Structures are given as C-alpha cells and as structure tokens.
Amino acid sequence: MIPKSDNQFSKKITLQAIWATGFANPKARVAVFHIVEVLGIKQGRPAKGKDARVDSLLILGAAAGAFLLAGFVKGVIGLGLPTVAIGLLGLLMTPAQAAAILVVPSLVTNIWQFVIGDDLLALVRRMWPMLIGVCVGTLIGATLLPRDNSGQSTIWLGLALALYAGLGLLKIHFSVPPRAEIWLGLLMGMATGAITVVTGIFVLPGTPYVQALQFERDRMVQALGLSFTVSTITLAAALTYAGEIHATVAGPSLVALGAALIGMWLGQFVRGNVRNETFRLCFFLGLLLLGAHLALRGLI
Secondary structure, three states: OHHHHHHHHHHHHHHHHHHHOOOOOOOOHHHHHHHHOOOOOOOOEOOOOOOOOOOHHHHHHHHHHHHHHHHHHHHHHHHOOOHHHHHHOOOOOOOOHHHHHHHHHHHHHHHHHHHOOOOOHHHHHHHHHHHHHHHHHHHHHHHHOOOOOOOOOHHHHHHHHHHHHHHOOOOOOOOOOOHHHHHHHHHHHHHHHHHHHHHOOOOOOHHHHHHOOOOHHHHHHHHHHHHHHHHHHHHHHHHHHHOOOOOHHHHHHHHHHOOOHHHHHHHHHHHHHOOHHHHHHHHHHHHHHHHHHHHHHHHH
C-alpha cells in the first residue's frame, strides 16, 4: 500500500513529466505509461480536477473550438497546431489525453499542407537528407537520450525559438549554400528528431533550416508540411507502440480533424491574400509567441 502523500507526490511528478514532453512518448519509456495508467490518467477516464470524459459533449465542443483556432494558425504561418491545440485542451484534460486526440488532425493537416503545392518529388529530392535525419534522430532519441522530467529542455527550446524569431523580425537572414544541403540537412534532421523525442516539439532546428533554404513563402510552408509529416508519423508510431492510442479518442479526433481542416482552409485563404512582407511578419511573430509559450510552459 502506497501512502497517500507519496501517491500524490508521484502523481504530481508524472503529470509534470508528461506536460514537459508534449506528446513525445517513445517506446523506450513505456514504463511511464504504466505509471500513468495506475494513477488513472487514461483516455476516457476522469482525472482529478479534470473530470470530463474525452468523449463527452463538453470535450467535443472544446476540441472543435481549439482545433478550429489551431488550424487557422497553421494555415496562415504553416505551423503551431500542436502547441495551440494542446495549450487549450490542457485546460480540460490531461496533456496525454490531448496528445492522443492530436495525432490524427496533426498528421492529416501536415499531409495536406505538403501535397497542395506543386512538384512534390522535386521537394522530396531536395529535402531527403533532412527527412532521413529526422528518422535517425528519433530512433537515437528514443533509445539513448534521457527523458526530461524537469522541463528545462522545453524552456531552452522556447528561448532559442524566440531568439530566432527576434532575429527574423530584425531582418537578419540565414542561408544554406547548395553544396552544404546534404550534410547539413542530415545533421539538422537528426537534431530535430532527437529534440522531438525529448520535448515533443519538432520546430527546432528544422524550421529555421527550412527557412534558410530560401524557399518562396508557399513553397516554404509546403516544405514545413513535409518535415512535420515525417516527424508526426515517427511520433505516432511511438505512441501506438506504447499503447497510448485508444478507441475512446476516435470521436474527439474526428471532430478535431474536421475543425482543424476548416480552420486551416480559412488560414490558407488569408495567407493567399496578404503581401509577402505581411506574411513574413506573421510568420516570425508566430514563432516568437510559440517560443514564449514553450518557455513559460516549462516553468509551470
């Protein structure tokens, strides 16, 4: 029998660990899910202070509103759906529940973001080193890197992203010479995959690298969609292996998917009707807000 005080302490540490990692739960950390199940933090089961089932009308309505906004943000700047959605849904459910609902909308919207552009094969041929690096980095991170239970890595990740956004707002640009795209793309992909496993966030250093490839705005958004698709698939595989995908999230996931697609369509419409300078401003402001959110989340 575990004393009540010890049980509460374990529950607090487990919640902090899940929140710090977003939805990165690689198979090497399956034990964490066993702890989660013991504490009753499971899809379709109430958690203390958040007693609505994930398939209740309240959660369905909240998922629709959260993913409508998250999809709009993604449609405008090409990223931000996981952060906005989990940030809002986290008010009503545990981060693990929100992450499970997120998988399908995130994957579908990333695929859509990638396939709506032209000449897909040419984009894959240019970005293949980074894509392979993401897979390799995810594997390395899942098997070798320690889990961040303190949230420190998320804080530093947010600060780095905010710094990059600040440089962008000051019009300090970076570029990658064509001769360096193979080896640098592989390294950036590996770093992105490893950081994704530890923190659950796949925007660094992948997003700055893609932006440094000097794509025009719609092509850059398409390239981000390709990168995020690969990252989402690897994380979804880890979640599935760890047993964190349950049938109870099917309803909320479908509602979230529909709302995200509508929001993304609206966001793309807005992006298609703004000037390049306005898009650049929105893009870096979005990164700045995302970085600030990650840094603050790590402190809570």
